[in-house]
Amino acid sequence: MDFPYYPINDFGPLMKGMVIGGVGIVHVFLAQFAIGGGILLCVFQWLAMTGRSKLAREFVDGYFRWLVLISFVLGALTGVAIWLTTIQISPRTIGLMVQEFHWLWATEWTFFCLEVGSGYAFYRYGPRLPDRTRLGLLMSYSFASWMSLFWINGILSWQLTPAQWLEDHTVWSGFFNPSFWPSLIFRTITALAEAGLFACLVINLVKAWTRAEKKEMLHRAFYFLAPMAAMPLVGFWYFAVVPDDSRRWVMGESVAMTMFMMLGVGTSLLIGCYAVFMIFNRRNFISAMTSLLLIALAMGATAGGEFVREGMRKPYTVRNVLYCNSVTEEEIARLRIEGCAIHDPYPLKDAAEIPTEQLRLGAKVYRLQCSICHTVDGANGILGLTRTWTPGQMRLNIAQLQRTKPFMPPFAGTAQELEALVQWLAWREAESPATWETSDRPEVLRQIQAHLDEVGTVSGLELMHNKLGDGKSAKAAQSQP
Amino acid sequence: MYPFDYPTQTVFYLVLYGATLVLHVLPMNYVLAGSTYLAFLGVWEALRGPALAQRPIVEVLRDWMPFALGVTITAAVAPLLFLQILYQRPFYTANLLLFHRWMAILPVLIAAFYLLYLQKSKRWHHFSAWVRAVVSVGILCCFAFVAWSFTENHLLSTRGQEVWTEVYGSNRWFYRDPELMPRLTVWYVGAFPVLAAALIAQFWSTGFVRRDENAAPDPVTDPAIRTLAVLALGGLVASVFAGGGYFVFLEEPIRQRLTARDVWPYLAGATLGIIVQAVIWRRVWQRAWIDGRTLTFLCLAVVGAVGSATALREARRTSTIDLNQYASMHVTASIVGGLGTFLLFLFVCTGALIAVVVAVRRGLIAGSQPPIE
Incomplete structure (x- = not known):
């Protein structure tokens, strides 16, 4: 890709x-x-x-x-x-x-x-x-x-x-x-x-x-x-x-x-x-x-x-074109099929400290999609923001990120990548233990996929406009302010 | 002839990049070599006392260096812009990989800029010789760091994904490329002939240098002019050796690229530029005067040599970066509007700058006349 x-x-x-x-x-x-x-x-x-x-x-x-x-x-x-x-x-x-x-x-x-x-x-x-x-x-x-x-x-x-x-x-x-x-x-x-x-x-x-x-x-x-x-x-x-x-x-x-x-x-x-x-x-x-x-x-x-x-401008850096995490609107649909992190050629700097392949994938997903606006546990720290969420809630909220917060871009990856991110967050929250069980239950991945499909790749702003019932898409509303 | 076998749009941006880069390199060389000269003189004076013969050069440099740095930074904007069209991904990747190290050039440049103003201030001579030497050497270190960082960035951008992946994973602050020092040496020593030419042009425009053989020898002017000749000849000889050494050091495929027939015009241009400069400077060293026509030839030779070296620099880069893979981006960029606006305002602003120079000259002449009662 x-x-x-x-x-x-x-x-x-x-x-x-x-x-x-x-x-x-x-x-x-x-x-x-x-x-x-x-x-x-x-x-x-x-x-x-x-x-x-x-x-x-x-x-x-x-x-x-x-x-x-x-x-x-x-x-x-x-x-x-x-x-x-x-x-x-x-x-x-x-x-x-x-x-x-x-x-x-x-x-x-x-x-x-x-x-x-x-x-x-x-x-x-x-x-x-x-x-x-x-x-x-x-x-x-x-x-x-x-x-x-x-x-x-x-x-x-x-x-x-x-x-x-x-x-x-x-x-x-x-x-x-x-x-x-x-x-x-x-x-x-x-x-x-x-x-x-x-x-x-x-x-x-x-x-x-x-x-x-x-x-x-x-x-x-x-x-x-x-x-x-x-x-x-x-x-x-x-x-x-x-x-x-x-x-x-x-x-x-x-x-x-x-x-x-x-x-x-x-x-x-x-x-x-x-x-x-x-x-x-x-x-x-x-x-x-x-x-x-x-x-x-x-x-x-x-x-x-x-x-x-x-x-x-959130969730964009260029409105209706490029999201703040450097993914375009058009690319999200493709990344949901092909995955965002599996082709990333850059290794993790702390790969040796991460015990499983799934967690390493999760760390890469965080780096690509979240790290532009969040830190792990510093300013706008992602651990603090998700600390009280249950795993199920985390899967739903991330899969439907644009519904969770309309100023966030839609998740741009596969169900496996999303689960990897959820596991990595849980692992970091547990203070990075030396061992961690890989989560690969098919029903979990199916549920994540259902969450992803339910909201699609439409942006949070478009959802807002539709919800507000003005009958215009975000693009049309923006082009005629 | 290189680079005209690339797609038209790529050639267009390459030529623009090269032309604007020359505009940046000329004042940059003035700053780099000028700060070296001042640092050397600073240490010399701290150790041995005042170097009176060098004073005219030192005074001009101290006076003009902040302006030269301002021009260098401003002139860097345009090539930086076209660079991002031509080599967007490699350039951004190298920036990101060097991270803090690369970004450090900014505070370093700010520090150097203010130190240059300190060096220009009236208070400068109140400091002890050792303080002056330390400040001058500090300024040189700042510019040397920036030059080194640019070379490091440039080389890293040419290395490709495998090296980028390795550098990213290594957590290193510095990218140690074997080509770094030879390359930096070429650019560094090549800066001295440019500085010498710029200084003699400054002296000429203020009437400080003798313009013909009939003018009486001057005990202040002549040694300064001969110093410039030595500086330029030394820089030219060192450039030839450094260039040769760099060439031998390069890998065989790159050497072949740099000696290919389509690059010959630039090799010839650089060689001719160096020879013409050497001949002129030798005459200047013997006579300690220069007429307007010779000075024009000298300036043309400098621009020719720098321009040719810039083209060779690009040929070196495109020997490892396949520009054709970015050709579609160049096509996309070329169809966005605004070129006419740029050309219009380039014309207008250049005209305005010329008008500024004319107005200042006239104003100074008018200001020097006694008021009419």
């Missing part, structure tokens, strides 16, 4: 989603700082050129140095890190994304080049250049950095709402998908707010300025948080276009998702309140420590938002 097997790594007690999430959040935060920072600098340069602010020119040079040191180094390398980490976690997902969108990614690269070229030119020569040239360089830099957001946003939002692309597979219907515009606008607003908060910190770090001068600049910086007023509207727009099931999870059906959503909303609200406080009362001042605290809150908001965005 032509199934692409990759060596799967064990991240120990860390859930793989936490690793990619951690890298992703840091990168998104830094990238947004760079994008918003570019726009902010253009405005301050214009303030300097038009005589509206005597300090703006000095501020622009100081801020840009921070931008280069943070964004050009950490931002750029966490961008590479997110790519390499995605390969570590789901090579098929990144492979599919590259396959479908490599020209748009290459287009994004042309803007990276412009961003780096303009940015370094300003960093190096900016203080010695006339104002017009400075503004030109800053505009070039900020346009390029915003365009890099434009391109990557289309690819990322496609993962959740591929919509028309599922029918015609054309790059533009995938790129300009339903969540493209709300997502782009939301991220742009976030970028502006982040840039404003970083500006507050930089202003406070200038030793030569008096408190009054700093206050004047701080108030100017806080105007960049004003677009946050549009966030609720754009947020509603976003949730209006995402699939119904994703929205339900965020709106209460999944407590974890709702909590992260509330984290994002709550921290944004706090920052927003502070912005109102600063914009409308010109006597107020904000210290470096408060700026840092607000930046930390913004980081929390980004973390909440990114967690929700990633979590909403």
Whole structure:
């Protein structure tokens, strides 16, 4: 069978989603700082050129140095890190994304080049250049950095709402998908707010300025948080276009998702309140420590938002195409006949410690199908989740995984493999004894097969839609949000 | 002629990969050889005191290395993208097999990047010679680790399922391939002529180097230029020996592949590039000046040699990875839309970059004029 097997790594007690999430959040935060920072600098340069602010020119040079040191180094390398980490976690997902969108990614690269070229030119020569040239360089830099957001946003939002692309597979219907515009606008607003908060910190770090001068600049910086007023509207727009099931999870059906959503909303609200406080009362001042605290809150908001965005895609990494355990919808039916683990060429690293062939098969099934979202007994540990289940319940719940939890993919293997997984879980729960009886009773396998056949290979989301009685398949519902 | 006997779509992506890889290799060589030079000088100065003759080279390197690293990383994005179209499964597999070891290149690069900025800072000269030496050697170690990791990854990707299965089961952190050191040596020593050419071009553009024989000899400039000539000639000679040694070391089928008729143009290109560079550098060493036309030939020779070496590198890889087995993926990739958009913005952004350079030059000239009262 032509199934692409990759060596799967064990991240120990860390859930793989936490690793990619951690890298992703840091990168998104830094990238947004760079994008918003570019726009902010253009405005301050214009303030300097038009005589509206005597300090703006000095501020622009100081801020840009921070931008280069943070964004050009950490931002750029966490961008590479997110790519390499995605390969570590789901090579098929990144492979599919590259396959479908490599020209748009290459287009994004042309803007990276412009961003780096303009940015370094300003960093190096900016203080010695006339104002017009400075503004030109800053505009070039900020346009390029915003365009890099434009391109990557289309690819990322496609993962959740591929919509028309599922029918015609054309790059533009995938790129300009339903969540493209709300997502782009939301991220742009976030970028502006982040840039404003970083500006507050930089202003406070200038030793030569008096408190009054700093206050004047701080108030100017806080105007960049004003677009946050549009966030609720754009947020509603976003949730209006995402699939119904994703929205339900965020709106209460999944407590974890709702909590992260509330984290994002709550921290944004706090920052927003502070912005109102600063914009409308010109006597107020904000210290470096408060700026840092607000930046930390913004980081929390980004973390909440990114967690929700990633979590909403479950059980897919590309909706209706690729499940999060790197099996496509089409492959499940075949794997139920041919088996998922028997062709896996990669040995178990702890094979010598596993006493029977069946348990070794079970360990491989866990590695292939479960380990992407679960650990054995760490974060989201599978032993903890199944501890109270009886063997019969375990067989039923795993065979009908998409019914057990609609955000889980259907089981993609044979009845023998499922029983092997059940036995391996029981063996691990029993603290891995040296001997273990092989379970090969035909009636058990027949029962598992009956469970598997009963639910078929349909996804949990489709089951949900059918149950809700809207008469639409998940695909159709998603393509017409 | 290699690689034009592959299916059209495969050739298309191979050519794109090769072209963008050259764009990455040139600044990468600057960084690798430049960090070696600074580390060597750092230790030398700690042991023997200031090396005044080397100061112009050191100052330029310290000033430009962060930018060069930024360009190297940015330029790596495009070949990394096309690599995933061409060799998706072997590339991903090697990444996964090396796991933590491979991912370690990222914190190492971040550390090196910040150390480069430290090296560029005004505070640098306040540190003692030994601290400077340790930092410079540390930066070199970081880049050497990254270069080693890339070579390790590349070789592992070419080895096939049997080796991958064995490596996965072994729980080893390092993949010890006998080809690793010879291959790494070729790339490492080959970086020095590129660095020397880039530095002399930088000196030339700032008017630091004499441009004709009529200009009076300069006690600061001339030794620095001769140092570059020695660096380049040494690198070229070492490249020839390292390349020869690597070739002898390779297994017979690979050697046959690399000497097949369809690869000759690249062997000839690399050889010609090396010879032209050697001739030019010898003249530079004798005269300590270079005119614009010769500098252009030198740069073309460098690009030619690097381009040919890149093609030979790919011929080596395709001697063990059968690219035809991925041809259907290349066909699938080639029919997705967006190529026109890429070409359009490639044109637009290249134009914008040229405009940036022109604007900065004009701006600097305007900025240097006394204000009109």
